[in-house]
Amino acid sequence: MTRFITGLDVGTASVKTAAAEITKEGKVKIFSLFKQASSGIRKGVVAYTDDAEKSVMSSLERVKGAAKHCLKNIYMNVGGDQNKVQVSRGMVAVSRADNEISKDDIDRVIKSSQDAVSSSNRVIIHTLTKDFIVDGMPKVDDPAGLVGNRLEVESIIISSFTQNVRSLNKLVEKSAGVIGGMVLGPIASARAVLSKNQKDLGVALVEIGAGTTGISIFEEGKLLHAAILPIGSANITNDLAIGLKIPIEAAEALKLSYGYALSRDIPVKEKIELKKVDAGNRGVISRKFFSEIIEVRLAEIFELVNNELKSAGKEKDLPAGVVFSGGGSKMPGITELGKRELKLPVQVGMVLLEQFEFTNKEIEEKAEDPEFASVLGLALFGCDEVLKGKIRFFNPFSRILDYFLP
Numbered sequence: 001m002t003r004f005i006t007g008l009d010v011g012t013a014s015v016k017t018a019a020a021e022i023t024k025e026g027k028v029k030i031f032s033l034f035k036q037a038s039s040g041i042r043k044g045v046v047a048y049t050d051d052a053e054k055s056v057m058s059s060l061e062r063v064k065g066a067a068k069h070c071l072k073n074i075y076m077n078v079g080g081d082q083n084k085v086q087v088s089r090g091m092v093a094v095s096r097a098d099n100e101i102s103k104d105d106i107d108r109v110i111k112s113s114q115d116a117v118s119s120s121n122r123v124i125i126h127t128l129t130k131d132f133i134v135d136g137m138p139k140v141d142d143p144a145g146l147v148g149n150r151l152e153v154e155s156i157i158i159s160s161f162t163q164n165v166r167s168l169n170k171l172v173e174k175s176a177g178v179i180g181g182m183v184l185g186p187i188a189s190a191r192a193v194l195s196k197n198q199k200d201l202g203v204a205l206v207e208i209g210a211g212t213t214g215i216s217i218f219e220e221g222k223l224l225h226a227a228i229l230p231i232g233s234a235n236i237t238n239d240l241a242i243g244l245k246i247p248i249e250a251a252e253a254l255k256l257s258y259g260y261a262l263s264r265d266i267p268v269k270e271k272i273e274l275k276k277v278d279a280g281n282r283g284v285i286s287r288k289f290f291s292e293i294i295e296v297r298l299a300e301i302f303e304l305v306n307n308e309l310k311s312a313g314k315e316k317d318l319p320a321g322v323v324f325s326g327g328g329s330k331m332p333g334i335t336e337l338g339k340r341e342l343k344l345p346v347q348v349g350m351v352l353l354e355q356f357e358f359t360n361k362e363i364e365e366k367a368e369d370p371e372f373a374s375v376l377g378l379a380l381f382g383c384d385e386v387l388k389g390k391i392r393f394f395n396p397f398s399r400i401l402d403y404f405l406p
Helices: 049-066 068-072 103-115 162-173 185-193 196-201 233-244 248-258 287-311 334-342 361-367 370-387
Strands: 004-010 014-022 028-037 074-078 084-093 122-134 137-140 150-161 179-184 203-208 213-219 222-229 271-273 284-286 322-325 346-348 356-358
Touching: 004 049, 004 068, 004 162, 004 185, 004 370, 014 049, 014 370, 028 049, 028 361, 028 370, 049 068, 049 162, 068 074, 074 162, 074 185, 074 370, 084 103, 084 222, 103 122, 103 150, 122 162, 122 179, 122 222, 150 162, 150 222, 162 179, 179 185, 179 370, 185 203, 185 213, 185 222, 185 322, 185 370, 196 203, 196 213, 203 287, 213 287, 222 287, 233 248, 233 287, 248 287, 271 287, 284 287, 287 334, 322 334, 322 370, 334 346, 356 361, 361 370
Parallel strands: 004 074, 028 356, 074 179, 203 322, 322 346
Antiparallel strands: 004 014, 014 028, 084 150, 122 137, 122 150, 203 213, 213 222, 271 284
């Protein structure tokens, strides 16, 4: 059994890796967790191949130094708003003479749902079943062994442009790595952060990255909807640079040091000296105005999130609320602003550490940071596949049958 897995999260601002080993007891042990600056990636898509290759190669070299076997089974995130989420239906006749539904029937009906939305310029990343229907009887979770004449399925199909998948695959191949699977970013984060109870009740995971914001919505333990929006925390930095007429590096430093999502909480007289982040700048700005710039952009992001909740029929209707993850979720005041804008319970999600073992305290403390949620979720996905005996090498031109999400 392949015991080593690497999660690889390639983002606009950073590349993160999580190297894991499955212990004899079936536990997931994280023995390497790294983050470094990214280059060549724009909003989840490879924009400059040479720069992106260097970023990924450097990150995977660090993994190789910890355990070279990890490069042979890499689970990678797929980002970018060019990903498409579609609901599709498939139908087949049950093949056995005694009308007992077999695994072959299940495979065929799921492939039928894929064929209904297939396209020559897109690759299917996930096929997730919502419900099976046996002879018109809906809401069958697992039809194997049941008796019937007709089997139908309603699936959620998530696909990406073929060229994007090829480019991501090439980044890993250049480092002598092998992709075991690709996972949509907000689905990976949900795997690490959300509990079974939250997914059963109804919850939305909102992953705020630098270039994009990912959303995954769950109810009754199943994925209802997912989306990636082409806006993230880097847009806040750009707004600050333009609004304050300062370099982008100074704007990022100010955001990290003084950022706050709710301007109403900032005293009118509070000031920020720009020389603290830009030595040659003697200017002074209002921290309240600074916060207003941040609040406006975050409110726009939450409006787009709300549109996705509406499209899933879950606006103001998620008992477990909204859970934020990603680096952008660390902005002070973001939960209060989220509650105001989304009209739902809101919290910043923490990785469920009980799912892991860690080789040292430093790695465990890193894992508590919300921006590592996606890469740890990718490692968990890889380990899930190993433990289910689904070891396979990712072929960007095959169709993956992910019947049930963990």
